[in-house]
Amino acid sequence: MFGLGRKAAPAPDGQWLERGGERFWLPWKKHAKARRLKLLVGSNGPRLTLPPRVSEKAARAFVDEHADWLWTQWARHAGVQQSPLAIGEAAELPWFGQRLPVQWHADRALHILREDWHWRIHTSARSSDRQLQAALLQAYRQYGQGWFLQRAQGYLQELPKAPAAVRVRPLRSLWGSLNAADAITLDVALLFAPEPVAEYVLVHELCHLLQRNHSPKFWREVEKRCPDWRDHREYLRAHGPTIKAEARRLFG
Known part of the structure; x- marks a missing residue:
């Protein structure tokens, strides 16, 4: 061939x-x-x-x-491969497969809110683009942790125990991990992917509480909870590098 x-x-x-x-x-x-x-x-x-x-x-x-x-x-x-987000510029930010416009507001301090159909970013005259990057990462981590914790609730009854923690932060190459203390870490860039894809990675790591390997038994546990896991894995293989590149652009 x-x-x-x-x-x-x-x-x-x-x-x-x-x-x-x-x-x-x-x-x-x-x-x-x-x-x-x-x-x-x-x-x-x-x-x-x-x-x-x-x-x-x-x-x-x-x-x-x-x-x-x-x-x-x-x-x-x-x-x-664009410049980092700059204060006041017309922009859209990713959120679970969508791109939501940014609304800028002058205020006394820098803070970021995600609303139903847009992001609302408040900045002051003293705010810098570097501070904006840090605040944007913190906002994504906060919203992402709440989303993943809420989604995890539906799977806990079938697990021997709950994870010790669910953390969201930038990961260089992985999408998620489960450490020896049973704490799950998930890549913040998953918040750019469609919801079913992000949930698949959560399920993957939760199933490691049952099987700490990638044996056939492990994948059967994943499939019971996420029958379309192969499609979601292929999505990450095809689009993952682009998603991670945008995360580096936005968060530094």
Whole structure:
């Protein structure tokens, strides 16, 4: 499949993609354990991972087949490589798969409120963009912790014990974790994803209270509580790098 062959010519380090006067570089990276061609999107944009013996012709054909998806991902990636949120600028902030407009208000102190269909941000003449980043992170963490705690209630009766704590903070690569003291930590960037996706990660970590591994038994526990977990995991694989990049932009 994909033109694999023992005498394939060495693949180049990448290729330029061009469309409508725009172009970007798609790096190619061979991996000894790769079984198939795979397109990934990271904080530096898309890249192509190749099995050791794939031919250049097969790789280019694979890229052509997925060109529309690549350009969509590149546009999203380029969109989050903007400057941090600046006080007073027209902006929208993510909230569970939506983008809610920001309403700015002059006040005596900096504080942030999330209302039904918008974010309300109060700033003073002394407020700085750096302070805004910190306040925005604190607001997301506060709202997120309340949301996750409320969602967790529906699962606790089927668990041997409740988690010792549920914390929300930025995580560099993980989406969630359960530590030895039974405290759950969840990535604040999950608040940018659709609600079912964020809830899947919560369920995943709660199920580690039953199985502290990723064995078939563990995944059966996840599936009992979240039958669509595979779809949600694929969403994070496809959109996760973009979500995390936007979190870094907003929170620093």
